[in-house]
Amino acid sequence: xxxxxxxxxxxxxxxxxxxxxxxxxxxxxxxxxxxxxxxxxxxxxxxxxxxxxxxxxxxxxxxxxxxxxxxxxxxxxxxxxxxxxxxxxxxxxxxxxxxxxxxxxxxxxxxxxxxxxxxxxxxxxxxxxxxxxxxxxxxxxxxxxxxxxxxxxxxxxxxxxxxxxxxxxxxxxxxxxxxxxxxxxxxxxxxxxxxxxxxxxxxxxxxxxxxxxxxxxxxxxxxxxxxxxxxxxxxxxxxxxxxxxxxxxxxxxxx
Amino acid sequence: xxxxxxxxxxxxxxxxxxxxxxxxxxxxxxxxxxxxxxxxxxxxxxxxxxxxxxxxxxxxxxxxxxxxxxxxxxxxxxxxxxxxxxxxxxxxxxxxxxxxxxxxxxxxxxxxxxxxxxxxxxxxxxxxxxxxxxxxxxxxxxxxxxxxxxxxxxxxxxxxxxxxxxxxxxxxxxxxxxxxxxxxxxxxxxxxxxxxxxxxxxxxxxxxxxxxxxxxxxxxxxxxxxxxxxxxxxxxxxxxxxxxxxxxxxxxxxxxxxxxxxxxxxxxxxxxxxxxxxxxxxxxxx
Numbered sequence: 005x006x007x008x009x010x011x012x013x014x015x016x017x018x019x020x021x022x023x024x025x026x027x028x029x030x031x032x033x034x035x036x037x038x039x040x041x042x043x044x045x046x047x048x049x050x051x052x053x054x055x056x057x058x059x060x061x062x063x064x065x066x067x068x069x070x071x072x073x074x075x076x077x078x079x080x081x082x083x084x085x086x087x088x089x090x091x092x093x094x095x096x097x098x099x100x101x102x103x104x105x106x107x108x109x110x111x112x113x114x115x116x117x118x119x120x121x122x123x124x125x126x127x128x129x130x131x132x133x134x135x136x137x138x139x140x141x142x143x144x145x146x147x148x149x150x151x152x153x154x155x156x157x158x159x160x161x162x163x164x165x166x167x168x169x170x171x172x173x174x175x176x177x178x179x180x181x182x183x184x185x186x187x188x189x190x191x192x193x194x195x196x197x198x199x200x201x202x203x204x205x206x207x208x209x210x211x212x213x214x215x216x217x218x219x220x221x222x223x224x225x226x227x228x229x230x231x232x233x234x235x236x237x238x239x240x241x242x243x244x245x246x247x248x249x250x251x252x253x254x255x256x257x258x259x
Numbered sequence: 260x261x262x263x264x265x266x267x268x269x270x271x272x273x274x275x276x277x278x279x280x281x282x283x284x285x286x287x288x289x290x291x292x293x294x295x296x297x298x299x300x301x302x303x304x305x306x307x308x309x310x311x312x313x314x315x316x317x318x319x320x321x322x323x324x325x326x327x328x329x330x331x332x333x334x335x336x337x338x339x340x341x342x343x344x345x346x347x348x349x350x351x352x353x354x355x356x357x358x359x360x361x362x363x364x365x366x367x368x369x370x371x372x373x374x375x376x377x378x379x380x381x382x383x384x385x386x387x388x389x390x391x392x393x394x395x396x397x398x399x400x401x402x403x404x405x406x407x408x409x410x411x412x413x414x415x416x417x418x419x420x421x422x423x424x425x426x427x428x429x430x431x432x433x434x435x436x437x438x439x440x441x442x443x444x445x446x447x448x449x450x451x452x453x454x455x456x457x458x459x460x461x462x463x464x465x466x467x468x469x470x471x472x473x474x475x476x477x478x479x480x481x482x483x484x485x486x487x488x489x490x491x492x493x494x495x496x497x498x499x500x501x502x503x504x505x506x507x508x509x510x511x512x513x514x515x516x517x518x519x520x521x522x523x524x525x526x527x528x529x530x531x532x533x534x535x536x537x538x539x540x541x542x543x544x545x
Contacts, residue, residue: 042319042323045326045327046319046322046326047326047357047361048356052355052357053323056315063312063313180311180312215312217312217313217315218314218352222354
């Protein structure tokens with residue numbers, strides 16, 4: 005496990021040195037803070053607007069970081085041939101993949117912690133309210149990003165960097181629309197068609213399962229089971245996708 | 260050094276050109292075939308999908324836009340697609356209280372167009388809000404006051420006020436409001452009114468509420484007693500040609516069994532000038 009952590013820490017350090025990351029984080033922080041200005045334009049509840057914008061920024065910029073990092077996650081190691089140095093040591097390929105994945109997760113988590121903190125501070129200043137539910141929304145966005153980062157890792161192994169990023173972006177978009185696929189199974193005629201669509205639905209992540217933003221913004225009760233099952237759903241998806249990534253990477257000719 | 264200065268000068272000149280062109284462009288009036296017309300409003304389903312899990316944010320953007328957009332209109336104009344826009348916002352975020360409230364307010368500002376249609380549209384928006392927010396009494400109260408003041412539609416106002424009283428957390432003042440409106444509208448019998456205020460008195464949460472409810476209860480009881488006793492006083496005058504000096508005269512004449520008491524348990528008086536029933540609540544409160 006030490007090897008995994010060493011690779012994760014190194015991936016994190018490498019990303020921290022990347023200026024693009026700061027650009028994204030800077031944009032996210034500016035967007036959250038400027039939500040106060042949008043709030044001032046409204047008639048009524050200003051805090052709702054701040055929370056809506058802040059939570060959307062949290063999700064959007066975390067996704068962008070995951071997509072961007074997937075471009076450099078493995079290809080940089082392969083292109084610069086440093087992957088051979090790593091794999092020449094007693095490091096197995098699955099450890100390399102897992103380390104890279106955890107490194108990406110650390111980057112996204114650091115970004116999420118920062119944005120959540122800034123958002124909580126903005127809400128505190130604007131409304132005088134310390135909303136701890138924003139932490140919950142941040143945690144749920146993290147679950148969503150765990151799944152997305154797993155797909156980013158898979159695509160980084162499967163294909164070229166730019167295509168991999170586009171595919172990760174596609175998973176994000178489709179993941180938020182997949183619930184409509186399920187609705188489609190109810191409306192389409194023919195048991196076989198419905199079954200095929202149902203299979204596609206289960207194979208794709210339903211990222212809306214991690215979306216509790218409405219509940220957080222409107223102070224609604226959140227069933228504990230929903231959060232618990234969402235956690236299990238995310239972990240199961242991550243394990244499956246990383247297993248596939250490892251399978252591909254194990255047989256990959258790196259030369 | 261010369262080169263740096265030259266570069267700086269070029270950049271400054273170019274920035275100046277940018278500002279100048281922007282100012283000039285802003286000053287040119289152009290044909291605007293679109294005007295203020297809305298050409299395309301996407302469906303809420305489409306927007307929900309496109310929001311990628313942030314329909315609340317899209318609702319906020321539309322709401323902020325709508326406030327700006329409708330501020331271009333004058334009250335005598337017909338506001339375009341107002342109901343459609345606010346339906347869109349509230350479909351995206353059905354719990355957006357401000358959208359129902361402000362949407363209804365903007366609709367009410369219009370003095371042009373078919374007022375009955377505007378009235379119906381406001382009702383539809385409030386009904387949608389009350390359906391989506393089953394625990395919200397503030398929206399129901401706002402609807403009640405809007406119909407009471409703006410549309411002078413007291414029946415509808417009463418309907419929304421009654422909904423407000425049934426919502427959890429509704430303050431006792433709304434119950435009082437319903438009672439007063441019902442009394443004014445004579446929408447119920449005096450016995451209904453007495454029963455209503457008796458219950459409101461039981462539910463009063465503080466002394467202030469209790470005093471206010473007691474006043475209303477007293478008035479309702481007095482109104483009922485007045486209806487019963489004043490015909491007796493009139494009959495006495497008709498028979499004896501004078502106003503009775505006290506209730507004892509009526510008891511002796513066989514019209515009453517005992518001295519009538521008010522809601523506080525104190526005897527009513529008889530007015531010297533009009534020979535009507537006198538309730539002493541005011542004296543008691545002073």
